[in-house]
Amino acid sequence: MNAAPNVIVVGSGVAGLTAALHAYAAGCEVTVVTKAALAESNTRYAQGGIAAVTFADDDVDAHARDTLTAGAGLNDEAAVRALVGEGPARVSELVARGVGFDRDADGAFSKGLEAAHSYPRVLHAGGDATGREIARALVAQVLSTDIVVREHALLLDLVLEQGRVTGVELLVAGVRETCTADAVVLATGGAGQLYAHTTNPAVATADGIAVAIRAGAEVADLEFVQFHPTVLPALPGQHAAFLVSEAVRGEGAVLVDATSRRFAFDAHPDGELAPRDVVARAIDRAMAGQGGAPVLLDATMLGAEVLARRFPTIDAAVRARGLDWSAEPIPVTPAAHYLMGGVVTDLWGRTAVPGLYAVGEVARTGVHGANRLASNSLLEGAVFGARAGDVITRDAASAPWPVRRASPSPTLPATPARDAGPFSRAALQQLMWADAGLTRSTGGLGHAASVLASWQHAPHTLRTAADHEDANLLLVAAHVVDAARRRTASVGAHHLADPGRAVRPVVELRGGHRSRAAAPLEKEPLEKEPLEKEGTFAC
Numbered sequence: 001m002n003a004a005p006n007v008i009v010v011g012s013g014v015a016g017l018t019a020a021l022h023a024y025a026a027g028c029e030v031t032v033v034t035k036a037a038l039a040e041s042n043t044r045y046a047q048g049g050i051a052a053v054t055f056a057d058d059d060v061d062a063h064a065r066d067t068l069t070a071g072a073g074l075n076d077e078a079a080v081r082a083l084v085g086e087g088p089a090r091v092s093e094l095v096a097r098g099v100g101f102d103r104d105a106d107g108a109f110s111k112g113l114e115a116a117h118s119y120p121r122v123l124h125a126g127g128d129a130t131g132r133e134i135a136r137a138l139v140a141q142v143l144s145t146d147i148v149v150r151e152h153a154l155l156l157d158l159v160l161e162q163g164r165v166t167g168v169e170l171l172v173a174g175v176r177e178t179c180t181a182d183a184v185v186l187a188t189g190g191a192g193q194l195y196a197h198t199t200n201p202a203v204a205t206a207d208g209i210a211v212a213i214r215a216g217a218e219v220a221d222l223e224f225v226q227f228h229p230t231v232l233p234a235l236p237g238q239h240a241a242f243l244v245s246e247a248v249r250g251e252g253a254v255l256v257d258a259t260s261r262r263f264a265f266d267a268h269p270d271g272e273l274a275p276r277d278v279v280a281r282a283i284d285r286a287m288a289g290q291g292g293a294p295v296l297l298d299a300t301m302l303g304a305e306v307l308a309r310r311f312p313t314i315d316a317a318v319r320a321r322g323l324d325w326s327a328e329p330i331p332v333t334p335a336a337h338y339l340m341g342g343v344v345t346d347l348w349g350r351t352a353v354p355g356l357y358a359v360g361e362v363a364r365t366g367v368h369g370a371n372r373l374a375s376n377s378l379l380e381g382a383v384f385g386a387r388a389g390d391v392i393t394r395d396a397a398s399a400p401w402p403v404r405r406a407s408p409s410p411t412l413p414a415t416p417a418r419d420a421g422p423f424s425r426a427a428l429q430q431l432m433w434a435d436a437g438l439t440r441s442t443g444g445l446g447h448a449a450s451v452l453a454s455w456q457h458a459p460h461t462l463r464t465a466a467d468h469e470d471a472n473l474l475l476v477a478a479h480v481v482d483a484a485r486r487r488t489a490s491v492g493a494h495h496l497a498d499p500g501r502a503v504r505p506v507v508e509l510r511g512g513h514r515s516r517a518a519a520p521l522e523k524e525p526l527e528k529e530p531l532e533k534e535g536t537f538a539c
């Protein structure tokens, strides 16, 4: 590798753009590749804010404790320390880059409270448009540099030579291109499109995880899929449901069932502000008890003026559905939101494959454990994006790649399901929603595994970008289901209706898989059981 490494960052959310800017500042030649427009990413849709210790009466130990409690103790503590310890510096950096966090009349940051935080440490911008503001500022920064931007370029695979990443294969307007690089940073976000109901935009098709698996990287914790408790049902013709930020409950809104009863306290003493996985399951149970009808979020006590000022984006979406949430409760349901697992990295974003880094939602640092604390994801992108961007030149100059576990070789036996039907993305999303969703069962996961096995063995044509995305979703779905089948105790976001039954996984997967021993079964204290042309592009 030369003194000025040539770095490709794939993905343009907070993690990717931060990594790009840090690598650029460290002297790298940087290209950002993104499958849609530069400003499109999960980051852009983040509402609630960014959690970090910025007030004198808050402290990093409290932020760490909240993160560990929400994560059901399965977090990597060193990763948590890095996140909360470097959080304040990364927030200052965002401010210096032009992010306009909301401030009170005295000029201090406005405080926001979200579930499972012991302190109102969540900073927000534009009321509920924090992600949009961060994306705006970072995009402007990137465009003010010599960083090369390639939009509408889908990552197909990594190019490897002797086990080391030497570039990427892209699909650009139907044309395959090979692009050389000394280092590649995956910042491709999550996998919300695995599910029929998700807050994630259409781009969240698990591409980075699938590409990393095919390259032999290690993945872990894929069973931990976070479902956000409150979304507005999707409008006709839209796949993504509209997020109603947890900050709305942080401001005082409450959840009620069809009889107007507040049910969240049945599940946890913190009620609506319990960890996200607990509240989502409480809603799921309440919905099951009323024939599947959505529960209601009552924000009427906040009044029309506060709702419009503090939550302008949600206010507009609510009103677009013909609802007036200052006058009546609105229907809400859970939806897939965030993946705690992903490509295993060290604290500097290094994966098991030399030259390959992963940051943000695509990565599994262990920082979130079994359930992410609200508003820690923008922070994760800023902290670990910066770390990876900073370390690439150092790695190039000296460090041998850390020795890491090899991935098992890929095998996938056919286990056909009689009712599999033909593969389609919608069928996959329905299967995952039904069998690998908020509450899982041994039988449901087994069914999902056999349907996925038969789909994996069907011939697939990979011509269009959508075909490649489907293949990625299919591969990652199989890993999610396999990981869920291996974890036989309920913990965090992985919740089994019939915990403790030994499951012998039947699906062996292509590419890397690591399964940790099932954690001891420790339930949340009060939660009740349920109850193409070819070309070469030198960057």
Ligand code: SIN
Pocket: 046, 047, 048, 049, 244, 245, 246, 247, 338, 373, 374, 375, 376, 377
């Ligand atoms: C929200 O605003 O409720 C989502 C924030 C997050 O995912 O952390």
